[in-house]
Amino acid sequence: MEWALGILFGTAVILLIVSFIKTGQAKKVEQREIDAVYVSLMEEMNKLQEQLRVVELDAEITAQEARILGINSKERILLRELLDLYKRGYTLEGMAAQTQLNEKEIEYLLAPYKASKIERRKVANES
Template identity: 85%
Template sequence: MEWAIAILFGTAVILLIVSFIKAGQSSKVEQREIDTVYVSLMEEVNKLQEQLRIVELDAEITAQEARIIGTNSKERILLREILDLYKRGYTMEGIAAKTKLNEKEIEYLLAPYKASKIERRKMANEG
């Protein structure tokens, strides 16, 4: 009888150890799946943020333009890049270096956007 109890107790201990090992392995698999989903979700969020930034820049360009430019024209893409750099705080020299234009051209292209920003500040201060 003592041998039977000892064998059952030993078997229970072994099964308990095996169950802990299996639980740890399944936990690792689940964690990898969660990490994969998280990474793909963050990539999608970054893509959406980039698209949103482009849409916001396009909206501001469209609001400032008196003439219509095609959405995929080189001029619009250049203006989008310049405006993006300007809004991120680049200096005129930095923007000129990145776009390979001279500073006067950059100033000319950004003039409508600077004026509207100054006007908005004045209105906010007056109100």
């Protein structure tokens, strides 16, 4: 009888240890799955934010250039890049280094966008 109780107690301890090990492994698998979903969601969010920024910049360019019908895609890409750098706070020197243009050209290209930003501030402050 004592041997039977000892064997049952030993078996219970072994089963308890195996249970803890299996639970730990299951938690690790679940954590990996959660991490994979999180990474994929973050990648999708970054792609969407980039697309949204491009659409916003294109909309602003289109609003400013509505009178000019013949703007080609290279000019649009250059304007998009300059406007993006301008909105992120780059200096004219920094933009010139990024785009290989001189500062006067950059200032000329960004002039309509700077003026509209100043006008929006004035309207916002007046109301």
